[in-house]
Amino acid sequence: GNSVTQMEGPVTLSEEAFLTINCTYTATGYPSLFWYVQYPGEGLQLLLKATKADDKGSNKGFEATYRKETTSFHLEKGSVQVSDSAVYFCALVKGAQKLVFGQGTRLTINP
Amino acid sequence: GAVVSQHPSWVICKSGTSVKIECRSLDFQATTMFWYRQFPKQSLMLMATSNEGSKATYEQGVEKDKFLINHASLTLSTLTVTSAHPEDSSFYICSVRAVRTGDSYEQYFGPGTRLTVT
Numbered sequence: 001g002n003s004v005t006q007m008e009g010p011v012t013l014s015e016e017a018f019l020t021i022n023c024t025y026t027a028t029g030y031p032s033l034f035w036y037v038q039y040p041g042e043g044l045q046l047l048l049k050a051t052k053a054d055d056k057g058s059n060k061g062f063e064a065t066y067r068k069e070t071t072s073f074h075l076e077k078g079s080v081q082v083s084d085s086a087v088y089f090c091a092l093v094k095g096a097q098k099l100v101f102g103q104g105t106r107l108t109i110n111p
Numbered sequence: 112g113a114v115v116s117q118h119p120s121w122v123i124c125k126s127g128t129s130v131k132i133e134c135r136s137l138d139f140q141a142t143t144m145f146w147y148r149q150f151p152k153q154s155l156m157l158m159a160t161s162n163e164g165s166k167a168t169y170e171q172g173v174e175k176d177k178f179l180i181n182h183a184s185l186t187l188s189t190l191t192v193t194s195a196h197p198e199d200s201s202f203y204i205c206s207v208r209a210v211r212t213g214d215s216y217e218q219y220f221g222p223g224t225r226l227t228v229t
Contacts, residue, residue, distance in 0.1 A: 032215035044220040093215045101154045
């Protein structure tokens with residue numbers, strides 16, 4: 001079945017550092033890929049998405065590129081802020097099937 | 112994207128009582144909604160798929176008689192936790208299956224409801 005694997009957290013960085021959170025997936029065909037962010041005590045917000053190979057999703061300085069050859073969708077940001085501290089979930093969906101989540105990566109940014 | 116609300120945002124109830132949680136799609140008519148449960152520092156666990164006008168589809172291991180789901184309109188789904196016990200304490204999140212992009216559907220999530228059973 002479909003699955004998503006994220007890098008283990010927690011991840012702690014200093015403000016203005018470069019961020020990468022790895023995400024790889026297993027699925028047949030071409031699923032749509034998403035990154036969601038969850039701030040403390042809140043639901044999930046869609047951060048960015050990509051629906052086909054080589055698509056780049058971007059939002060709020062975050063980027064992720066849909067790499068079919070490596071089945072990856074790594075999240076990157078060039079300069080993180082304290083306000084980026086949250087839990088990040090990589091996810092995929094294929095057609096009308098269920099959304100499949102990774103285990104989440106907790107990110108803490110120190111000033 | 113779709114705007115989803117949940118009510119209440121948090122609730123405390125006594126063991127043995129029932130609690131109803133509402134999920135509303137404010138700007139989108141949703142034929143399909145989902146209910147998730149999240150334990151501290153864990154990912155979301157899908158409990159059930161709520162289909163407007165028909166019975167919900169429950170995931171394996173989720174008690175349908177304990178977690179009653181009603182999706183009576185295109186904008187409202189409710190989850191009722193019946194005879195709640197402390198082990199039902201959790202963060203419950205709903206989502207709406209919304210825009211179709213490419214070959215797949217996006218989901219938009221509500222802000223969650225924190226249930227504490229004493």
